[in-house]
Amino acid sequence: MSQPIPLKESAMNQARVESLAGDLSRVAPSFDAEGFVTIVMAQLARLELKARIACVADTLADHLPADVSTATAILVTALPPHDDATFTGSDFGLYTYAPYSDFIARYGCTRENLDSSLNALKEMTKHFTAEDALRYFLNAYPDETMEAVVEWSRDPDYHVRRLASEGTRPKLPWSPRITLPVEATIPILDELFSDDSRFVTQSVANHLNDITATDPELVLTTLGRWRDSNRQRPREIEFIVRQSLRTLVKKGHPGAFEFLGLSITPAVDVAELRLDAPAVAIGNSLGVDCTLRATGTTTERVVIDYVLTYPRARSGHGEAIFKGTTLDLDPGESRTVSRTQPMRSTASRKLAPGTGRVQIQINGRRIAEAAFELLPAR
Missing domain, CATH: 2.60.40.10 (Immunoglobulins)
Structure with a gap:
């Protein structure tokens, strides 16, 4: 039986690197596509997935204009068309475009480039989630970034709405921690829990589950408000409750069982x-x-x-x-x-x-x- 292909190999490989190079050379004819691919591929084989993404991002920086705002505009222009009404790709996106948002986090997280960088993340997340990159901005410029996140929570594209929840999660796996107080994100989740996309509500539930590690009562109070509001379909609010409380249930938290209508001392x-x-x-x-x-x-x-x-x-x-x-x-x-x-x-x-x-x-x-x-x- 053949061995499964490691994620790092399927996610970021020569075909994907060549695809990026082709996209970029079409919108920026001076982009050295051949040199870019050669430099990346000389390093890729020995790297794990996140390091592969970083390698591509750093090599992009060496091949794009030194002015970050100009380079950012090229990356956004090189993105393929995205019409959410007819989108048929993976909700999570294609790893092909992961280096784009990583580039923004590495080189565009500055006061000078803040607006253009945040706007770029909004576009990039439609092709591959920008949740990791967003966290660098939340730590460096929390007030300004949260203003953008509030707008994203009402965006017509469900990928952008999901980014508002997923990127602000307290304990997002494989990503840097953020210093944002957990209660600061509740207004965002209040906007998103009634979403009609499971991709979004799954993120909302995972976000609340993260908060249970430090403030279980905040989670239970929030879920109570949502359940009483009748703004979400009964089956979907049941899903959100179950997913949000899964860690508290495993830990035997009495308040979680009471919320679920279950006895902690069943006969x-x-x-x-x-x-x-x-x-x-x-x-x-x-x-x-x-x-x-x-x-x-x-x-x-x-x-x-x-x-x-x-x-x-x-x-x-x-x-x-x-x-x-x-x-x-x-x-x-x-x-x-x-x-x-x-x-x-x-x-x-x-x-x-x-x-x-x-x-x-x-x-x-x-x-x-x-x-x-x-x-x-x-």
């Missing part, structure tokens, strides 16, 4: 918890079967999560919580749920041989556990 117990083997090698999977039984006199809705405690490669133990399922159990009903739990190391989770355990978490409370041995990879 449910674990009748049996079984692992399909007493030991599993790193890289393999462990089967988990759990039989729940409702012991009360009313139907109970339960949110089931799986907590994996594992030996860490350096020392001690780590913990990871995995989403299970949601069930309605009638009085006296028993139900068995199953999960196949991969035992793989990841960038943030390095497993080592030793004793681990699986715990069953019901509505935020851990009520049963089973131990297993983690063996060296075979």
Whole structure:
């Protein structure tokens, strides 16, 4: 079976670099397309994805006019046509254009170029999200940048509206942190939660989920206002609530369960918890079967999560919580749920041989556990 192509190879490769060079030479005949491609490709193979994007951006700076505003105008003009009414590309965009907004962040984040740079990010995000680049402007010029973001939250193009939420997220993955107070973005989210694009509302929910790390009450209050406003379709507001509270639910936050109308002490117990083997090698999977039984006199809705405690490669133990399922159990009903739990190391989770355990978490409370041995990879 063929190996999957690494993202860095599919996202930024010679074909994409040549495509950029062709676009730029068409709008700026003096652009040295051949020299640009040669210099980039001499470096690309040894670089990871973000470094590849930075390499292309820096090489653009060497081949475009030294005046940043002139260079920015060329980049914007070189973008392909974009008609949102008929757009058929990926919502996220094509990595081909990621170096454009990276160029703006690296060279255009100055007082002199602020307006033209922000306007460029607005256009560039329609082709590849400019969420990372925006954060440099939020940190350097927060007031002026937030004025632009407020306007973007009302833009006709859903890519631009999504940028208003995604670019201001407190904990945007793989991007620099911003110093903006979390409450400063609530007016933006108030504008966007009623959006008709799932691309936008998914970002709004992820934004609120980020805020739960520091201010859960702000999130619960905000969701309450939105739910009472009737400005969003019931199914969509349910989606936003569920996604916004997912981390609080995993952590067993009582306020989140109360908001969802769930008891933190449901009349449910674990009748049996079984692992399909007493030991599993790193890289393999462990089967988990759990039989729940409702012991009360009313139907109970339960949110089931799986907590994996594992030996860490350096020392001690780590913990990871995995989403299970949601069930309605009638009085006296028993139900068995199953999960196949991969035992793989990841960038943030390095497993080592030793004793681990699986715990069953019901509505935020851990009520049963089973131990297993983690063996060296075979």
